[in-house]
Amino acid sequence: MIRSTAHSALRTLLPADFYRDRQMYDQCLDTLFAPSWQFLAGPEIPSTPGHAHPVTLLPGSLNEPMLLSVDADGREHVLSNVCTHRGNLLVSTPGRCRQLVCGYHGRAFAPDGTCLRQPGLDRVKGFPGREDDLRRPASGHWAGLRFVRLAGDASFEEWMAPIAERTAHLPWDTLEPLPEHCTTYPVKAHWALYTDNFLEGLHIPFIHPALREALDMSVYPIHLFPRGSLQMGLAKENEPAFDLPPGHPDAGSRVYAWYFWLFPNLMLNVYPWGLSVNVVEPTGPDSTRVRYLTYRFRGQQGGPQSHALAATEEEDDRVVEQVQRGTRSRLYHPGHLVPEWESAVVHFHQMVLRHLPPRA
Ligand code: FES
Ligand SMILES: [Fe+2]
Structure with missing residues (x-):
């Protein structure tokens, strides 16, 4: 596991035109999406x-x-x-x-x-x-x-290992769909902008009031893996948290949720009651379809607080659409990132760049 480095200068690595260029978008389909899980x-x-x-x-x-x-x-x-x-x-x-x-x-x-x-x-x-x-x-x-x-030779086990190992104690064979909590949103933005947003918690206090009430934002651990990353939301005093077995890597922490991202477009949000999946589906250089799928462990009484979860998803979608408009500005150049909060974004960009042919 690669741990995030703190206190070193970070900059976004994808140029602004990556988010609007049709040729790079098409290249990503062939070089990132077809050979990935x-x-x-x-x-x-x-x-x-x-x-x-x-x-x-x-x-x-x-x-x-x-x-x-x-x-x-x-x-x-x-x-x-x-x-x-x-x-x-x-x-x-x-x-x-x-x-x-x-x-x-x-x-x-x-x-x-x-x-x-x-x-x-x-x-x-x-x-x-x-x-x-x-x-x-x-x-x-x-x-x-x-x-x-569809192509390539990436190992499924390696790709899935970060979540499979950290959550091995959960009853994964009892997942049941919750159709009333499954939805699809069209987002007027590039798929990578949606991903950038998911990969940092820096925006939580600013745009997600419900989540801000639940999470202890004084700590927000980030772990980077060769083909993904994990952000950990820690619970405030009265909020639900995982009951972790002894010896678990996060034992001693009150984990509200594990937010896993697996390269390039899958997000697995693990809660004590079950799993929420975001599948990020590109539909064009400035359009994306995000499928939100929700599953609960059989017998669990708790569940997603529908309004809070849906509101959070909508808050993300709306801000990402604004950023899409911003990245089209002729005056925009990406700036410094916040090292302790945005290292997973840079990790994602490094992976994307490894899959794209060098630019002339
Ligand atoms: S295309 Fe299927 S039998 Fe001819
Ligand atoms: Fe968000």
Whole structure:
């Protein structure tokens, strides 16, 4: 683990035009998003034997047609939803799938993606071969959340390790969706501006009155990891906090929430009652869709205080939209950052820059 350094000068590393440049935005889709782990679905899509569920990965940017298919034995398969004959989309609505049969020319696949047959090809030598199977991109699974990686070789376990290790004592196999607390916001801002905002708590006392009442802002620990970061919100006296087991790295602290960020666009906010997920989906150089998904541990009586959580999300969205307008100013140049509060922003920028080709 890399710890944040305090008291050294910090500056934002991404230039102002990064947040408005179409070419850099497109490069990010190819060099950051396609080779990184992406959220595909949560427990709201049940893993029902014999069923298949189409999901578009990052609609409006990657637009990748994916399929969650569960075989009769209950094994789930993350597949491309593109037929290997001539590219038709295979499954358009969720439903039963003893076999997946393409509606264009009848190519048939098993629920694990193995190509079985196609009318007219039964006498062709070598058909079906492995290249006729549906593509199976790398996939990962944690706490009922499913993830996929379209390219590259980044390890799922390493990516997920910071949260999996620190929260191993929590009952992750009991997460249940809270549909009334799930929502999607369009934000008129670049996806990285939304991320910048998430990665610092400096703004909390200024724009989040409810959170300011709950958190002890005299301390705000930040931990940096090779592929993510963690900010810890500590609870004021009368606020709920985690009951941590002996030997836990945060034992002795009254942790109100762990705010994890995993590169490049996933935020996992862990509370004593459950998990709130922010999936940051780019839709253009100045537009983003943020999906807020909320899950509670089975049997937990507490839960998100809906008004406070929704208000906080809206406060963030509105300020990020203002910053988007500010970064378009011809007179704007990024300034000094506050070392003890904004080190995770700089860490994020360093990761982005490592994935972009050097500028001429
Ligand atoms: S595209 Fe699917 S069978 Fe032809
Ligand atoms: Fe915020």
